[in-house]
Amino acid sequence: GGGTGLGGGAALEDAAANQGLTVRAYIVDQFRKLSNAYRAGADKGTGARMHGSGRSDAREYHYKQVCAALEHLSDSPDWAELEAIGTQRHGVGGKTIAKLRELWDTGRLGRVDEFSNNPEQVARELLIKVHGIGQSRVVELVRQGVRTISDLRQRTDLSPQTSIWLKYHDQLEQPIPRDHIGEVRDRIGAVASRIDPRLKAIACGSYRRGKMESRDMDVMLILRGAGPGSTEHLEVMARIVPELHADGLLTDDLTTPGKFPQFGKKTAARVTTPSVVQAENSIAYMGICIVGGVHRRLDLRCYPEHQEAPALLHFTGSGDFNRFMSRAANARGFTLSELGLQPSVIKGPAERVPSGPHLELHSEAHIFEILRLEYKDPSERRDKIDVIDSTTGRPFFQTRESRTALPALTDTSRLQAHHPAAIT
DNA sequence: AGGCAGCGCAC
DNA sequence: GTGCGC
């Protein structure tokens, strides 16, 4: 390829330097902007049916893969290194290489400029950060003229969850210091063991991945001794949330913790809807707590002990890592979720159905082992390229050769021989 | 041409 | 069932 002539890549180096970034960081930033733009419905906001309209989700996904690949470049890649990822990295194709070439030659991406010069697109990317405003609502709100958070506050048709979240908008945007999350876990753990001494609290999410700061708090409760068939863990949320309000930790609920809305005074849900009945047995809680005088988002979930390993894996993330690990599981003939791991097969169009029992999972490492994936410490679970095929030692989604399901492992009888206590 | 993770909760 | 969050 060209670009190795005099001054090749100078425009790119200048653009990066102007922002105080390495060339790699600048390139990743540009593609991350594309991913964010498509998440915010970049090709859905305009009435004109442009080419590719309606593929926002897939493109967001695509550009996330591209960012993962680009993260593995050197600080100052030459053109040969950039071009090489087109053949070396799964998910990077011709259009992406063309965009890299555009960056190399001009230091800019026309598509990014297009988006940042479009006030409606800028508004969509701002407003989609609000809790409860997703791609669908943001497109409609912006179409109706909403441009700023202030505009949004004027609306009378916001969901209760969105209204609550907006009350603390500025505080919720602030990063949470690591220490605060450990403190909240301990407070929840103390309250939990008063309710039932079998309960233990574990902080997951980016905290467990070792980050010094987090965007929210993710705490998991495990009911020790609870096995398959037990439903006791479903009653925990309705009992503990009122206690956490009384303790002064919780200030607002974004989900209904149970059938006692009088305890969660500011609960977002109404009293008589079917969802409240359903919420009697909820395993997932989302709310707002206050630590060190600052309001923070808190997610709380409760699982029986036999689901500890898959739940821990799932809620430790990252989200991208989960998606690609699940895809790897599918390719191996399994379905993976926070509830467990079980053999499954494709049946008909777009339908995957279980073909065997949930396996007994002793630990996170056990899950990696069954799937023949290299164990990754929580701090190493970042993206697609961290999902490693342990039979080759290479990223699961990097080779072009097709992979086969694991014959020995999709054979359920043999599986149960290896793991005699498979769970139905 | 179909798939891109899989689930719980609000509505 | 759709929208949303994780």
Place this chain on the structure above:
DNA sequence: GCCT
């Protein structure tokens, strides 16, 4: 947008 890319893979199968």
